[in-house]
Amino acid sequence: MMLSLAILALLSVAAPWVCRYAGPARGVVLAAFPLGIGAWFASKIPSVADGGGIVETFAWLPELGLELTFRLDGLGLLFALLVTLIGAGVLLYAGTYMQGHHQIGRFFAYLIGFMTSMLGLVLADNLILLFIFWELTSITSYLLIGFNHDKKESRSGALQALMVTGLGGLAMLAGLVVLAFAAGDLAGVAGGVWNMSELPEGLSGHAHYPWIVALVLAGCLTKSAQFPFYFWLPSAMAAPSLVSAYLHSSTMVKAGVYLIARLHPNLATGTAEGLWEGLLIGFGAATMFVGAYLATRQTLYKRLLAYSTVSSLGVMVMLIGMGHPDAAAAYILAHAMFKGCLFLVAGIVDHEAGEKDVAEIGRLFRAMPATGMAALLAGISMAGVPLAPLAGFVAKEKMIKAGLDAGPLTALLTALIIAAGSFTVFIAIMTGFKPFFGKAQREPKKHAHEAPWPMLAAPVILAVLGIVYALVPALFATPVVTAAGEAIKGGPFEAALRLDAFYYYEISLALGLSLLATLIGVGIYFGRGLWVKATSPFAKLDGVVGPARMYDYAMLGLTKGSWAQTRVLQNGSLQVYIKMTLVAILGMFAWAIWRTGALPSVGTNFERTGLLEWVLIISIAVSAIVATRLGSRLATVAVLGVIGYAVAVVFALYGGPDAAMTQFAVETLIVVIFVLVVYHLPRFAVYSGLAVRMMDLLLAATFGGVMACLVLAAGSQELFAPISAYFNEAAMPETPDGQSAYGRNLVNIILVDFRSVDTLGELVVLGIAAIGVYTLMKLRDDHEGTPVAEREGDEDEREGGNA
Amino acid sequence: MSLLLAAIIGMLFASALYMMMRRSFVKLTIGLILIGHSANLLIFTCAATRRDGSMERLPPGLIEEGQTRIEGEFADPLPFALILTAIVIAFAITAFTLVLVKRAYQEVGTDDLDNMRTTDR
Known part of the structure; x- marks a missing residue:
């Protein structure tokens, strides 16, 4: 299994080159791989149907x-x-359908x-692994849509699908984590149970059960386009x-149904009134009806199919909720x-006749008989x-029988x-009959002809x-459906499944209702004009x-909210940034004082202060006051120097000669550079x-006062020994x-030994600043084409020469 | 002494922030230098103040020749190590800002920050 995944992953990477060198045969070449993998899976049908699963484990991060x-x-x-065999057919189809597209290689890679x-x-059994693949399908689906x-509609459709399924996926991740830990509680495993096959019984009795159901279903229902999230699918x-055929009908949209089915044995309560079953029946039935109804108002071929797919997904969810895994x-x-x-x-009708509207x-x-026959079937x-011996008939009979057996909800x-x-x-007639046998309003845009064999x-x-x-049915349907149904049910069926059409050829209420629906x-x-x-x-x-x-409103609100928020907080004005920061910090102080109910304690022993200290x-x-008031730049620099030297003397007095010496040196340098x-x-x-x-003065003074209090409070606290x-x-x-x-100066050994990484970081900052200074000095002047520094240098030289 | 230092730190912070909120780029630079001093003094005062609020002049953390440790009280070396690092970094920032101001003024012809916002939009 892991080998098959690895082969496909490599094939995805290699696809652009295959497309380039294989030419028109690209579809055949690429389809061979999933076909082979599908054949391998098909060869496992008998053993899996007998209850023999396959497990492969690779320790990734065992810690x-x-x-x-x-x-x-x-x-x-x-x-x-479904994934491999329909995938093989779709790749073959794509080889011809996408021919001539300038990004065909990229398409196949996606x-x-x-x-x-x-x-x-x-195939994933681990919950996290499942989530990773789940999100990967969302991303690849985004790229493909x-x-x-x-085209604008492609971009907005892709974004819509990603937003809806992505948000659902995030909720689901939370749900899966809660699920794993709840399972860990029940099984007595400290780190949670992460493999779905090891989930214990009785999760529905856990205190977090409602959360698990709500969050996991949020992911499943959005992914499988259930009401009211269905809108992303059309x-x-x-x-x-x-892509629609493969992702948005056969596989990806069924991922939600898959996960529901996968977790059904563990999360089901066993009664139709249970939370899990109730939600599934409610959402499924609503989706089934709304999707089908909305489809009847469409005339574009693919949108008809999209809404009817929404309806079908509802059917699957509903059937699982009703406790009919075989029918599902x-x-x-x-x-x-x-x-x-x-x-x-x-796709063929669009490609070969240039038409999208079935009305x-x-x-x-006559122009495309093979396509027409396939569509009709x-x-x-x-x-x-009724009585047409086809897969859909069998499934529908099972569905109606399930509906007739739903207790109070019947x-x-x-x-x-x-x-x-x-x-x-009605949709089936519009899509399978009308385009090929119905009345044409006009001639097709292109000269219609049969599609090529791929x-x-x-x-x-x-x-x-x-x-x-x-x-x-014994050829493939019965063993596959039985094995899948038993996995959903979580145990073997009492009676053998009957999928042969003739079994349902009997006078019964179900058949009568089916006839009525037809x-x-x-x-x-x-009467479709009247209906519309x-x-x-x-x-x-x-x-x-x-x-x-609602989605549009939400997105608009989000965009507008972000704009408004950005205009206030990120408006590009440094003053506003500083003010925002100060107000936020002051707010946090106020909140802390309000929460604790008291100002932090301050020491009481303020000893007499000597003359030297007073002078400093x-x-x-x-x-500090003069520096803010002076109008002369040079005088300000001098005042800054006074502050720097005074601070250095304070350090020197109180046992920090190293810091004092550095401060003296740096202060001198700054003054020199400034001058x-x-x-x-x-x-x-x-x-x-x-x-x-x-206003600025008030804010600055308030903040200064708070800092002074903070210093007093912090100095008199000792949370742990120095x-x-x-x-x-x-x-x-x-x-x-x-x-x-091996050092006698404690400050020195801290800098070069105990906290040497700090010093390294400091040197890096110094280096970056030096590079920045050099770059700014040497930066080329775009308007002149000559470096500014060079021009200045020339002038200096000339002056020097004169001197 | 710690009470006075606290007052001083508050004043330094206030004047530094006031300068940083000016629209003039040069004044912003002055504010940056001032806030560096305030932060260094803050680290020092918090570490040197005792629990009762007093503060004492202690000898620096230097081990005498021939001995393996300091006997008796000495000033906590850790805040001074931190301050030393901070001084150097503040210097780097100041130097860079100064060159940036000079260069920006040369190119834009103004040092009004409100007129320099076009690149941030």
Whole structure:
């Protein structure tokens, strides 16, 4: 398994070169790899169906409990097959579809990168590993939706998908962490249980259970485009058709369904009233209905399919919540076939006939018979036409039977299923029948012709597999669906699954309801003008308060809020930055005093102060005030020098000769430098008005007062013993060969020994400042083309020559 | 002494910040130098003040020739080591700022910070 991931990851990197050198054969070459991997997974069907999973572990960061654990069970196998085999078909299709695009290599790198992430997602057993792959699919999906990045709708669609699924993913990460620790509580493991296969029983009794459910579902429901988060999926249709077919119908959008199914045995409460089941049924049923209803108002081929995919995802979530894992698994497999096929057909119609709007086109069957046949089969399967032996029919019968068996919710859920089923029949006619056999409003834009074989292969095979599914289920459908269903259920089924279509050919309520839904759907098709008119008030309402509008409002608010916030806090004015900082610090002081209820204590023993100290203090105080008032630059420099020397004397008096000497030296240097450049500097100018200056003075004085209090308070606290005793001990060796710093000056040995990294940092700062000074002096003048310093140098030389 | 030093530190901070809030770039530089002094004095005073608020002139942390440690009280060397580092860094910043002011004035022709904001927008 890890090998297959590694192969795909390498293939993703190598894809641009393959595209360059393989030419038109690129699709075949690239598709061979996932096909081979898919064949390997397919060869594992018998053993996995018998309950034999495969586990591979690689210790990645054992100290942090991070293990790369991959596990193949029935559920993982179902999705792995979808990812690799449909992926192979899509790559083959893409080789022709994307021909001539100038960034085709990049496209394949993204697509195979997505394939790798998705395969990793469904095989990962470790929660963190799962999350990493989960986010990787979001990122690759972003890149693929925005692939035609010169179009605005591509960019906004990509961003919308990333925002919605990304935010959900963050919530999910929190949920997974809580889950792991809650599981650790129950299992008695200190660091949490991180492998999903080791999650203990009884999580629904844990105190954090509601949080786990809410957070994990936030991730799953956004990823799987459930109501009210569905709006990103139709926007994602800006991607090339094959991306929609692969990511946004067959695989990525099912990641949420996958995780729900994966955690179902651990998080389910066992009753339909439980939190987990209730949320799944509620969101799933709402999504199923709303998605199907919204689809009926679309006329663009891909948007019809997108909304109907939203509906199908709702069905999957609902079926899991209702406790029918067999029906859910059967539906997932059937849906991947008919919807993947129809998306690819939509791509062919766009590519070969130049048409996107199904309301306009018709009678394309003569020009593209193979495509038309595939679309018709997929459409019949999607509609679940009664007695048509196709995958969709079987899945639909199981779904209606589930609805009829829902306890107190039977009436409501059955009604919703039949309503959504009717809409789905209508969508199926619009997408599988109308473009090829229906009435054309006009001639297609391009001269329509049949697609080349690489583009036909995948849709035709998917359509045919839909028949094989229902007629010879033992070939692949039954073992795969059984294994997946049992993994979702968390135990073996009592009775063998029946996926053969003829089993459902009996006079029953379910079949009758299915027939009813079909008739309603056909009715809507013939009266579709009336239908659109009748539903337009709801559409207007959706345009004002619908989820997509809410997202727009939220994004607009975010942008405007950021702008406003930036204008206030980051307006580019240094004065404002300083004031903000000071006010914030003062606020924190005030808060601390309010919280503790008292000012920090101050010592009481203020001993008499000698004359020398008084002189120093007064000279610093006077200079500090004078420095702010003087108008002369040179005088200010002199006053600054006074302060510097006075501070140095204070250090010298109180046992710090080293600091004092440094201060003397540096102060002298600063004064010298200042005097050197002072006549190159502008004169002091007063720019601010009196009111501003007074406000600044008040703020500065308040802050100064607070600092003075802080010094007094801090000086009289001793939170822990000074470390100086240790320096004293460690400075010189007790015995001639003892370990020590070998220095007599404690300040020196601190600088060069105990805290030498500090000194290194200081030297780096000094070096950077020196480079900065040199650069500023030597910087070239762009207007003149000659360095300023050189020009000045010339003048100096001339002056020197004159002297 | 610590009471006086605290007052001085407060005054130095106030005048430094007042200068830093000026629109004139040169005054900002003066403010930077002043705030360096304030911070150094702050470190020193906090470390040298005893718990009762008193402050004493102590001998520096120097070990006499022939001995392996200092007997009796001595001034805490750690704050002085920190101050020493801080002085040098403040010097580097001051030197850089001075050259920056000079250069900016040369190029822009003004030292009013409100007229120099175009690069920050």
